[in-house]
Amino acid sequence: MPSLDFDSIFGSLIELTRQRDQHALEVCLSRVLFDLAAPGVVRLYRVRETSDASTFVPVEQFLPGKNNDTSPGEENIPSRLRDVMRNCLKSCKHTALSLEGENWMVYPLLGVRKNVVALIVIESAREDVDLDSSVAMVLEIYQNFLALVNDNERDTLTGLLNRKTFDVKIGKAVAELQRLGQRTGDSDQREYCLAILDIDHFKSVNDRYGHLYGDEVLLLLASLMTETFRETDQLYRLGGEEFVVLLRDVGLEQTMDIVDRLRSAVEAYAFPHVGHVTVSIGVTRVLPTDDSSTIVSRADAALYYAKKHGRNQVFDYESLVAAGKLDASFRKPSIDVL
Structure with missing residues (x-):
């Protein structure tokens, strides 16, 4: 040698x-x-x-x-x-x-x-x-x-990335968009979209069937997410029944199609002992002018709208604001809708 x-x-x-x-x-x-x-x-x-x-x-x-x-x-x-x-x-x-x-x-x-x-x-x-x-x-x-x-970076129950890792990765995504914009003047050559999803009426699942079966629902939902999204998409469990997906190089329209496939897959899935559950999802684009709390707030506002208007739906923040259904200054109330 x-x-x-x-x-x-x-x-x-x-x-x-x-x-x-x-x-x-x-x-x-x-x-x-x-x-x-x-x-x-x-x-x-x-x-x-x-x-x-x-x-x-x-x-x-x-x-x-x-x-x-x-x-x-x-x-x-x-x-x-x-x-x-x-x-x-x-x-x-x-x-x-x-x-x-x-x-x-x-x-x-x-x-x-x-x-x-x-x-x-x-x-x-x-x-x-x-x-x-x-x-x-x-x-x-x-x-x-x-x-x-x-x-160190993953949720112990589901194996998805955890909240601590999300805070780091979303900051890096914004920094990348800013860097590209400064270097080429065109940050649109790289796109990120963020989706927040929440299991509808999950508290009643835990109350009726117990936390053991509730945890099984979380595990199986994580598995459905893994099957739906690409290896390059970042999947997170923020805590409780709230999950986040950060998609790279996918526009808003395509992101809506992808996350709606997940919503449909969850709705059709028969969870052992529990039966059928649904998820509500809020989506937004990630902009180079954003900070992490702003991005999450926008997606959360779209998620809140989905829950207030029938659940088991997908909405994006940008379309809701453009249609006058959501005020651009809207922020989700501090008390969650179950």
Whole structure:
């Protein structure tokens, strides 16, 4: 194995431990593996699942002697390597391939749902058992650290992100919009929408069936949310029966369609012992001029409107204000509607 730059390797590992976002963790991990595999090439691909097939979206690549600021092209993946990547995706295990004098090693990265969300491909001109062993150890460090991050950031009952994490992430989303607006003058190239949903009459569920079955409803609702939204959407339980979804790169109209699919799925679902429950949902856009409390207040106002006007509905704040059904200065009363 060639001489390694341990200062660079440990520096990259330290930078990895500073990250909390999974995408940033994946990029830092790729950098560590690039330092280990020198003078090899490391490429990071995100897995995108569709109804027809799985595709590999290029995210980052690290090349010897390059600035490493360009992404690999999916069209450049050799067909045999693509087959190996698909096998890795199915088995969730490291796979390897020797092709045209190059050695390819493919490693799966798991998400919160224990499915493969990304692949790291290492291309080397040499076969090296020590490299494979070193990569395996770094990947174990990464997965352990990711588990610690998830334990700290997630709700203990549902496994969704918690309130503390929401306060951090919504601030980062607004900061990103502001940064894009300052740099390009067009923050609309990135969109965020936020939805708040609340289980209708949940207090009566707890009163009638007990908190054990109430908790089961919360767990199953979290599962329905996970099935409905993308891996990149951020799902939160703020507390009690209140949940939040932060959707990225989706406009308001499409967000309304997506959350209404969740509303319909919940309405149709037969919860054990409890039967059918419904949810009311309020939606709003996230603007670069917002702070977190303003965003939540707008979505909460739309949620309150949904509950006051029949429940089991989805409304967005912007349309309600435009239609004169909600005053722009409206804030939800401090006493919740059950």
